[in-house]
Amino acid sequence: MSEESKKIAAFKKADGKKELLYLCTWKFDNSNWKFQKNVQSFLLKNILDEEVIPKRLFKILIKYLKGLQGKSAKDRVKDLCNRAIDNSETSEAIRKRATKTLKALD
Secondary structure, eight states: OOHHHHHHHHHHHHTTOHHHHHHHHHHHOGGGOOOOHHHHHHHHHTTTOTTTSOHHHHHHHHHHHHTOOOHHHHHHHHHHHHHHHHOTTOOHHHHHHHHHHHHHHO
């Protein structure tokens, strides 16, 4: 898939949701991207929710995490992931997401 095709597919997945468009803009149109703390907080809080952040955009969010600034934000995400992994009622899909997220933060 070409870079342009990936860009188009990602923006379609965003479906007009500002938080997902924020990720797409960061990845594919960085010169027009602007940090938004509230949006970042929403994304980090919902990182394990497949309904909020679809698989394709989760991959972009993982790349975004690698450049995440701020120890407290990283610590909150790590805590969320560790709690999900430790919870016996957590689905395998969420455990996988949590594990990928933790790896991105290391």
